[in-house]
Amino acid sequence: MPLPDIRPATLSPISLPPAARHGDTLDAIDTPALLLDLDAFERNVALMQAAASAAGLALRPHAKAHKSVAIAQAQRRAGAVGICCQKVSEALPFVNAGVNDVLISNQVVGAAKTALLAQLALRARISVCVDHEVQIEALAAACAATGSRIEVLVEIDVGQQRCGVADAEAVLRLCAAIKRHPQQLHFKGLQAYQGAIQHLRTVAERRAAAAAAAARAAAVRDALLAAGLACECITGGGSGTVAFDLSSGVYTEVQPGSYVFMDADYGRNEAAGLHFEHSLFLLSSVISEGQGDRLVLDAGLKTLSAECGPPQVWAGGALSADLSVLALNDEHAIVQHLGGPRPTLGQRLLLVPGHCDPTLNLHDQLVALRGGRVEALWAIEARGLSR
Amino acid sequence: MPLPDIRPATLSPISLPPAARHGDTLDAIDTPALLLDLDAFERNVALMQAAASAAGLALRPHAKAHKSVAIAQAQRRAGAVGICCQKVSEALPFVNAGVNDVLISNQVVGAAKTALLAQLALRARISVCVDHEVQIEALAAACAATGSRIEVLVEIDVGQQRCGVADAEAVLRLCAAIKRHPQQLHFKGLQAYQGAIQHLRTVAERRAAAAAAAARAAAVRDALLAAGLACECITGGGSGTVAFDLSSGVYTEVQPGSYVFMDADYGRNEAAGLHFEHSLFLLSSVISEGQGDRLVLDAGLKTLSAECGPPQVWAGGALSADLSVLALNDEHAIVQHLGGPRPTLGQRLLLVPGHCDPTLNLHDQLVALRGGRVEALWAIEARGLSR
Numbered sequence: 001m002p003l004p005d006i007r008p009a010t011l012s013p014i015s016l017p018p019a020a021r022h023g024d025t026l027d028a029i030d031t032p033a034l035l036l037d038l039d040a041f042e043r044n045v046a047l048m049q050a051a052a053s054a055a056g057l058a059l060r061p062h063a064k065a066h067k068s069v070a071i072a073q074a075q076r077r078a079g080a081v082g083i084c085c086q087k088v089s090e091a092l093p094f095v096n097a098g099v100n101d102v103l104i105s106n107q108v109v110g111a112a113k114t115a116l117l118a119q120l121a122l123r124a125r126i127s128v129c130v131d132h133e134v135q136i137e138a139l140a141a142a143c144a145a146t147g148s149r150i151e152v153l154v155e156i157d158v159g160q161q162r163c164g165v166a167d168a169e170a171v172l173r174l175c176a177a178i179k180r181h182p183q184q185l186h187f188k189g190l191q192a193y194q195g196a197i198q199h200l201r202t203v204a205e206r207r208a209a210a211a212a213a214a215a216r217a218a219a220v221r222d223a224l225l226a227a228g229l230a231c232e233c234i235t236g237g238g239s240g241t242v243a244f245d246l247s248s249g250v251y252t253e254v255q256p257g258s259y260v261f262m263d264a265d266y267g268r269n270e271a272a273g274l275h276f277e278h279s280l281f282l283l284s285s286v287i288s289e290g291q292g293d294r295l296v297l298d299a300g301l302k303t304l305s306a307e308c309g310p311p312q313v314w315a316g317g318a319l320s321a322d323l324s325v326l327a328l329n330d331e332h333a334i335v336q337h338l339g340g341p342r343p344t345l346g347q348r349l350l351l352v353p354g355h356c357d358p359t360l361n362l363h364d365q366l367v368a369l370r371g372g373r374v375e376a377l378w379a380i381e382a383r384g385l386s387r
Numbered sequence: 388m389p390l391p392d393i394r395p396a397t398l399s400p401i402s403l404p405p406a407a408r409h410g411d412t413l414d415a416i417d418t419p420a421l422l423l424d425l426d427a428f429e430r431n432v433a434l435m436q437a438a439a440s441a442a443g444l445a446l447r448p449h450a451k452a453h454k455s456v457a458i459a460q461a462q463r464r465a466g467a468v469g470i471c472c473q474k475v476s477e478a479l480p481f482v483n484a485g486v487n488d489v490l491i492s493n494q495v496v497g498a499a500k501t502a503l504l505a506q507l508a509l510r511a512r513i514s515v516c517v518d519h520e521v522q523i524e525a526l527a528a529a530c531a532a533t534g535s536r537i538e539v540l541v542e543i544d545v546g547q548q549r550c551g552v553a554d555a556e557a558v559l560r561l562c563a564a565i566k567r568h569p570q571q572l573h574f575k576g577l578q579a580y581q582g583a584i585q586h587l588r589t590v591a592e593r594r595a596a597a598a599a600a601a602a603r604a605a606a607v608r609d610a611l612l613a614a615g616l617a618c619e620c621i622t623g624g625g626s627g628t629v630a631f632d633l634s635s636g637v638y639t640e641v642q643p644g645s646y647v648f649m650d651a652d653y654g655r656n657e658a659a660g661l662h663f664e665h666s667l668f669l670l671s672s673v674i675s676e677g678q679g680d681r682l683v684l685d686a687g688l689k690t691l692s693a694e695c696g697p698p699q700v701w702a703g704g705a706l707s708a709d710l711s712v713l714a715l716n717d718e719h720a721i722v723q724h725l726g727g728p729r730p731t732l733g734q735r736l737l738l739v740p741g742h743c744d745p746t747l748n749l750h751d752q753l754v755a756l757r758g759g760r761v762e763a764l765w766a767i768e769a770r771g772l773s774r
Contacts, residue, residue: 011510013483014479014503014506014507016479016503016772016774017499030499030500031497031774032773064717086718087685087718089403092401095401096401106674106719107674107675109674109732109733110418110733112404116401116403119401120401123401131675131676132676132732134732157678161681162675162677162678162719162721163675163677163683166678285496285497286496287495288518288519288549288550289518289519290549291544291548291549294548294549298773299773301692301744301748302451302473302744302745302748302773305688305692305693306692306694307688307693330451330473330745331451331474331493331773332493332549332550334549345496346497355688357689357717358688358689358692361689362749362771364771384689384749384750384751385403386686386718387403387406387419387420
């Protein structure tokens with residue numbers, strides 16, 4: 001079969017049509033596609049804000065979960081004081097879109113990053129975490145070069161054994177370093193995040209672990225007070241522990257992220273007090289009838305992260321007991337048909353991702369639906385921004 | 388501290404500076420960044436092509452591993468007959484760039500996808516896999532609408548139990564369906580890929596499993612011949628089994644992908660005959676001195692997929708025995724310091740990704756270096772294209 005005659009200079013590129021258009025139902029959306037159930041999402045946003053407000057705490061949702069300006073703006077409209085980002089570059093689209101209060105809930109190390117942070121601080125209230133004097137000196141120098149001022153939280157380790165200093169004495173030493181640069185830096189308080197307990201499965205375990213983390217934060221807070229140093233802000237908490245963090249009497253602000261979406265891993269937690277709904281789904285099509293009781297979908301590792309386990313099939317408003325995802329390859333999901341009608345070639349299935357944060361980071365767009373129809377297409381502007 | 392005065396209408400967006408520039412050494416590259424060792428990469432490209440040519444087989448490397456036009460072009464220049472893609476949309480940037488022979492090594496189901504495939508077939512030689520008559524009818528209709536002709540491979544299951552029909556009888560039925568559309572479709576042969584054996588660790592296991600897959604393909608080929616149907620092409624094989632596939636006497640073409648990069652998972656295979664080198668690395672910086680013998684890097688699940696295990700530290704041209712990655716969070720890697728000098732804040736480390744394909748799909752750019760300096764910045768044009 002002869003090769004098609006190609007005259008590249010006269011050919012305009014073939015373009016990819018949109019995966020979804022306003023008004024589309026599920027059957028019209030090209031797959032795989034990342035979907036947002038707007039009603040469930042809005043209930044999640046409202047519920048978290050209501051809980052924080054009722055407890056008298058500030059809500060600063062973590063944008064690393066959604067990476068989407070439209071979602072940050074929805075959270076701000078509901079009452080959030082600002083957002084968290086995990087990286088300086090991640091904050092860029094948010095600040096450019098007018099989100100004017102961002103906490104980088106992480107250490108920022110490297111000249112290019114501190115320079116960019118200082119630039120952002122000319123446009124928005126920026127706070128950042130430190131756990132070493134070298135970071136403080138570099139931040140001060142970067143701010144001096146641009147004429148910016150940044151708020152600094154000292155990160156304390158409250159059990160995760162990742163970043164953060166061990167105790168109040170270390171905090172005091174870092175505060176002394178911060179106070180040497182009053183024009184560039186302002187000590188705001190403590191970052192006290194315990195990421196390792198968010199997925200403890202039972203309420204009892206999670207409550208106890210959250211209390212332990214809060215107690216460690218309280219001990220540091222009290223030791224600082226005794227040394228004459230007050231913390232304006234003690235921020236921490238995640239979607240798994242926030243129900244306990246809000247009543248701990250320690251945090252002034254909480255920074256949960258995943259609650260807007262939930263995922264299969266969070267779904268395996270025994271729910272505590274606050275019931276968030278699954279709002280994020282991966283729409284996938286059956287592309288092969290496979291072997292025996294298996295069928296094959298068109299979604300795999302390129303559209304779903306798998307380090308927290310496979311996605312779960314969603315049907316009739318609940319996790320399906322009839323269809324089980326056994327494995328993910330690069331672009332395929334192997335699904336076992338356990339009961340009910342057997343899905344046919346081309347049929348679409350909804351999957352709840354195993355872990356929402358890294359799954360979202362694989363996509364450029366969220367297809368937002370209400371009542372089964374596409375209402376909006378939201379860009380995931382901060383996708384891939386990890387510098 | 389008062390909020391900065393914001394007048395959005397007069398502010399131009401803050402832009403992200405490039406992560407790397409031509410001539411940069413590692414210390415100047417902002418992290419995390421995905422790096423390519425050009426010398427090792429080029430040796431991998433040449434070695435695979437030489438092996439295929441020596442065996443008299445065609446090499447059709449799988450672009451799902453690299454998703455990068457520059458790499459596909461390098462493979463073509465070395466002698467590849469074309470490329471494989473796993474999705475129609477993934478093929479788009481390659482065809483637009485003039486890569487004129489693409490096998491979609493997968494089933495294509497859905498009107499939007501078949502329409503796009505038929506469009507591509509006006510620009511390039513396109514082949515696609517089928518394992519069901521419904522797919523064949525849809526492809527024929529799409530080609531009729533555009534005036535295209537597409538080559539069709541019937542996929543047979545040679546042990547993976549994913550897509551593909553079970554036996555020669557099923558192939559003959561599908562071929563009969565293909566032959567009903569001679570203006571639109573041409574039967575080219577068999578797709579016979581065994582993805583489940585690529586990471587069997589010992590040479591003995593992998594050789595035996597590859598032989599079993601090849602034997603199944605040979606049985607179908609022979610049954611088809613006996614029925615008067617010849618296969619122009621029998622294509623399959625992956626980076627783990629290609630050394631055996633080339634001498635099987637069954638395949639006319641092989642489609643390995645990961646060999647260009649290798650990764651930690653492939654590195655755990657006992658190497659067989661063909662020794663490919665690690666050429667893909669994630670450059671990451673120490674951002675926190677952590678606790679005890681732990682330190683924390685700025686690369687996590689947002690820049691490294693973890694379903695095949697954590698990345699491995701690379702130092703002095705080999706996997707490091709002094710530093711071990713214990714865990715990945717969203718944007719952090721926890722590294723254990725076991726020996727040698729302790730890395731300091733800001734120091735850069737090279738990481739070999741656990742699994743190259745989904746790791747690459749997290750990035751928009753490959754920073755290509757030679758002799759320790761940036762020589763090129765290659766876009767990963769097909770990142771995120773899974774439709």
